[in-house]
Amino acid sequence: xxNVEQHPSTLSVQEGDSAVIKxxxxxxxxxxxxxxxxELGKRPQLIIDIRSNVxxxxxQRIAVTLNKTAKHFSLHITETQPEDSAVYFCALSTGGxxxxxxxxxxxxxxxx
Amino acid sequence: GAGVSQSPSNKVxxxxxDVELRCDPISGHTALYWYRQSLGQGLEFLIYFQGNSAPxxxxxxxxxxxxxxxxxxVSTLTIQRTQQEDSAVYLCASSLIxxxxxxxxxxxxxxxxxxx
Numbered sequence: 269x270x271n272v273e274q275h276p277s278t279l280s281v282q283e284g285d286s287a288v289i290k291x292x293x294x295x296x297x298x299x300x301x302x303x304x305x306x307e308l309g310k311r312p313q314l315i316i317d318i319r320s321n322v323x324x325x326x327x328q329r330i331a332v333t334l335n336k337t338a339k340h341f342s343l344h345i346t347e348t349q350p351e352d353s354a355v356y357f358c359a360l361s362t363g364g365x366x367x368x369x370x371x372x373x374x375x376x377x378x379x380x
Numbered sequence: 381g382a383g384v385s386q387s388p389s390n391k392v393x394x395x396x397x398d399v400e401l402r403c404d405p406i407s408g409h410t411a412l413y414w415y416r417q418s419l420g421q422g423l424e425f426l427i428y429f430q431g432n433s434a435p436x437x438x439x440x441x442x443x444x445x446x447x448x449x450x451x452x453x454v455s456t457l458t459i460q461r462t463q464q465e466d467s468a469v470y471l472c473a474s475s476l477i478x479x480x481x482x483x484x485x486x487x488x489x490x491x492x493x494x495x496x
Contacts, residue, residue, distance in 0.1 A: 300482045311471065311487040312423065319481075357423060361482040367413065367428040367436050368475075368482060373421075 271295070274358050274371030281348050282379055289374045291358035292340040300361040301334060301341045302368070307354045315356075316343070348378045382406075384488035386472050392494045393462055401457045401491045405474030412455050413475075413485065414447055418468045426470075429455065430477060462495045469493075 274291045281287050291301075302317035318325045318332045318341065325332050329348075334341040341360075345352055358371040385404040393399050405412050414426040425439035429449045440446070444462075449455040459466055469492050473485040 302484070304485075311489055312485075313487070314484045317484070363482055366430075366482070367425065368485060369425060370415075370423040373423075 272358060272360050272369055272371045274374060276374060277372065278375045278377070280377045280379060283348060283350060285348055287343075287345045287348055287352070287376055287378075289343045289356055289358070289376070290340055291342070291360075291371050292338075293360055294339065295360075295362060296336075296339065297362040298339075298360045299363045300368075301332065302359050303330075303332060303343045304357045304359060304370070305354045306357065306373075312357060345376075348376075350378050350380060352376060353378045384472055384474050384486050386470075386488035386491050388491055389489060390492045390494075392496065394496050395464060396461055398458065398460045399462055399493060401459075401470050401472075401493070403455045403457070403472030403474075403488060405453065405455070405472070406486055407453075409474035409476055409486070410452070411475045411477050411483075412449055413473045414455070414457050415471045415473065416468045417471055417490070423471070426457070459493075462493075464495045467493055467495045 272293045299320040304312040305315045306312040316332050318334050329346050331344045355373045355375050357373050359368045361368045387402045410431045412429040416424040427447045428436040444460045447457045469490040471490045473487045475485045476483040
């Protein structure tokens with residue numbers, strides 16, 4: 269089945285700096301790679317996703333990159349703000365109506 | 381309803397008792413997931429229902445756990461003979477599967493289970 273590793277488990281940055289979280293996977297059939305954000309005490313919510321037919325996708329301050337050859341994908345947050353502090357989960361699916369498997373999460377703290 | 385609804389929001393039970401957790405997905409969503417999240421931990425996959433296909437039960441931790449989805453809509457997760465290690469937040473999510481593509485998961489608020 270799908271396996272996804274996420275690093276780092278915790279990340280602390282200064283406000284305004286960039287943050288990068290990386291996930292690696294093993295199943296080359298994986299073709300859908302979303303990122304979810306979970307604020308303290310809240311439910312996870314989708315922030316950005318990418319499918320295997322593109323290498324990069326941007327949405328304002330966040331971007332996701334995908335390297336299919338190396339089997340890894342990354343979340344990039346630029347100009348971090350205190351409200352970016354949350355736990356971020358990567359996930360993946362092999363499509364075909366198959367399940368979504370989540371990484372172990374990264375606790376991001378943006379310090380003033 | 382507008383979103384995924386779960387009940388109860390909080391459940392405290394004694395070790396050895398059975399519990400049922402309910403999930404009402406977004407209308408029209410064919411896929412339904414149950415995940416477990418222990419304090420400060422990740423999202424542990426439990427079970428996945430997709431349309432009329434046989435559910436993917438590969439994440440259920442023991443035979444004390446079972447789930448069903450009636451009429452392709454409401455789902456119930458049942459934990460028999462609860463143990464203290466079952467204490468966690470149980471999250472339900474639903475999504476559309478369009479053209480074989482996995483869609484966005486919409487999560488409920490979760491059911492917080494505490495086993496004394």
